[in-house]
Amino acid sequence: MQMVKSQFNNAIEWHTVLKSGNRVFIGSNAAVPNALIDSLITDGKKIEDLELIHIATFGKNKWALPEYKNRFKVNTFFIHGDAVRQAVDEGRADYTPCSFSRISTLFSDSTLPLDVALIMVSPPDSLGYCSLGVSVDIVMSAARNSKYIIAQINPKMPRTAGHSFLHISEFSACIEHAQDIPEMTVVEGSKISDRIAQYVAMLVSDGATIQLGVGKIPDAVTRYLHTHKNLGVHSEMISDGIAELMQKGVINNREKTFHPGKTVTSFCVGSDKLYRFVHNNPHVEFYPSSYINKPANIAKNKDMVSINSAIEVDLSGQVVADSIGYQFHSGIGGQVDFVEGASKSIGGKPIIALPSTAKNGTISRIVANISEGAGVVTSRGDVHYVVTEFGVASLRGKSVRERALELIRVAHPSFREGLLQQIRRHLWVPDYQKHFPTDVPEFGDMQLQPIIIDAEKFYLRPLNPSDERRLQEFFYSHTKETLRLRYNYIPQNMTREKSCDLVSVDQSKDIALTIVQQEGSRTRIEAVGRYYLYPEKSCEVAFVTRETNQGKGMAKRLLQEMIYIASARGLKKMFAMVKSENKAMIFVFEHFGFKRVFNADPGEIELVRHLYSPAMGDEIQNAEKGTVQ
Template sequence: MVDLAAHVRPGDGIWWSQTSAEPTPLVHVLLDSVAEIGPVRAFCGLTWDKRLTTELPEQIALSSYGGLGELRKLAKRGRVDVVPCHYSALPRMFAEGRLPNDVGFVQVSPPDAEGLCSLGVGVDYVADAIEHTPVLIGEINQRMPRTYGAPRVPMERFAAVVETDRPLPEAPDRTADDVERAIARNVASLVEDRDTIQLGVGSLPSAVLDCLTEHNDLGVHSGMVSDGIARLVEKGVITGSYKEIDTGSVVTGAALGSNELYTGLPGLPIEFRPASYTHSPAVLAKLSGLVSINSAIEVDLTGQVGSEMRKGTYIGAIGGQVDFSRAASLTGARSIITLRAASRSSSNIRPVLDGPVTTGRSDVDYVVTEHGIAELRGCDLTERARRLIAVAAPEHRAELEKSLGDGKAGTNR
């Protein structure tokens, strides 16, 4: 295994790949050896590594762009510092040294005949960060597929490597429930043939994709892709034939799904690009048919969206929501926000947000719940509130109406 003490100094800043591309063996070496190395700063994205969140040494000051996956547990304990930023801002933050960038851990494919390694399923912020990171340490995984679209990493770029042969982590698989299926049907009714869609991963996005099987010639430009995207490509639903750029290709930064998805990637028309491309305002502005589909924790009666915190704890992120919502609303086709109307006994459509504003009301065209679709584009504040109350949970509508009369709604206006 790698002797990190030979490459990492006290006070260094370390970042590593996220989700299915997370270089877990290297992260675990850091957990085991940081007491001898000394205090370090670290940055990671969405992680499923339970050891990271249960055995995080005091010598590691961890930061992230959100409280995603296992990081929710650290957020509750105050052990992760969240940097609130748009996903499109990460490349610049690495370039300016505002995020840890002395050492980078990456998981890559075996080198090809020219000695070049693919970043595989985890290009996203990694490809941008590499350019500004002097020390790169690699996990060369025999099962990491070679993907296309991003620059490859020459073997001589690595200060050290460890070779593995392990399956990539698969995304947690949860079947959509009745509420999510109802939301998905409503969302699918807003998607038109030849649109270019962006959406995340999880049970609700998967349900949305399942409802798009009768559509034609859809395109995809998204931060992540899942098994559902691959299925629609294979069925001929997603062709990308009418995309203004990258015609015929699915463009993404990462893949999160099953082993079947990972092994099938080399045979699919999917290009993996850095965040500086996938989330670039200039690039997104070229997609006139862009439809963004993003999830929220809460929405207020003016249409402001909260997707980061619940009861004072980070459980989400700004991520790419604003990047895509703004582009879809201004230069694309439609910006869609989805959420459950209620959680337990509380309405998720509120007079005032409990947490910070993630996406401004001017970037939201539609809010979709299991009870219907609230079209907000072109509506004044009074009409917005009326339409949002109409898609709230029925048992909470009277209280929301009352908040309008009491003047409690719209404090954020």
């Protein structure tokens, strides 16, 4: 390769390395070599029709401005920044969809051969090695596959560990020019992003390895991981939240099964504090995207949790992430890489997290069909979880009917009925599925509540239509004796239609709660409690617990919740009809203040608790505490 002598503090002789029609790579993210761009614009005016290729680039991106359209043709793998987005929208720039893990092969196999790579590096060390600093990603691959490397040596560039080094002798030319590293401040959270983050944090177990992007939701997630233990990081990017968790010891990479003891990434974007954190930090290693984003490498991490966002998700689970209708908005990025990698990881969890609505609540982002012109980035078969501020939709192993009901449940309540009506037209749900999911208002923002019973973790939540098959399995797990005590006879079957009726509850009137055991995508109902609303502000209460969990306190917890809800709704009386031989159930009711009243049937006990009184506030408080007045 023809070399041009490296030079410091000197202008680049562009005509020696560039010709009209060449393809030029521009450094990524927070490592855009702006001094080189300025020099090319000013000193390389006779060089025309250059194709400039890059991923996300932070800054003004002046090469994409209209006044340079005859000199530069932009081709981006990821649309970022106003100038680039406007150029793509106006047809002056191209968008090339490609996962980050695969971009390097486009360079190496000459699908997109590179003539020159413009990069920014740290000053050389005593051995002459410069670090790519905050952005290794596809920069290393571009540099290795370009005819010429032109470097901007920036004294302010952090020196990062890992596979981030190039020797100064590899540069065809270089200039030394100080440039502040662009900062991205932590985005202020919102009520919605915090709720989403709380649900996401529930899916992250101690010892898991995580991948996070940038934005309100990822920033919020890190704030809800502070009580976790022994987390690891394998992520295409890291931000301030990751650095803070490392400093607190929450992230120590101790239980990682790939690069144990190290946080590995391909680039970082954040505050100056973050850049100072990664500088000469041996605990954070930067590698090319071809390595970090390689699904096979991601899958080597046990309990890998990938957390990515989307523009919309349809009711079959298809994820749109790079376009809004016909308008391209961003790029594929690393979403497909990490979804695939996490799905192949032992215990892995690919998560798509997004707000339920857009445009101030006027548009649902959970949709029956993806918007016309929009493209699917992640297929319906690859996503395990979709999280909104209304909960967690578990899709792995679910039929189209089940996943549609799961996703309707986490859609905004204003759109749930309409979504159910839309998919009924296409027979995604049977005729007997008439009700859409509803929330329990008294549960507040979090409809999923982790609880500890007998030193074991379970979740308390409302029953919903997607539980149809799970409730059927729960029914068939019971012994004949349990069925007789619960129903006063022994029912022989539980059809899907009957199960659907039992889980499709208007929770603003009747109540149907369940305690479930959740292991990844596997959900098992352990107990169900419900009350049926009667006239004159009364309700009948019943519950049933899986035999293996009887006596552990699940029935008490369900009854405690129902007393609180009934009291909060101003009901006057709760009553239950219990077989006289069912001593355990009678004990539970009496523990919560239910009194026996006369019943003409000697084989059945009627128990009553009066709720409504001038001291209703005390009733609610005592119900919350599980105490009896």
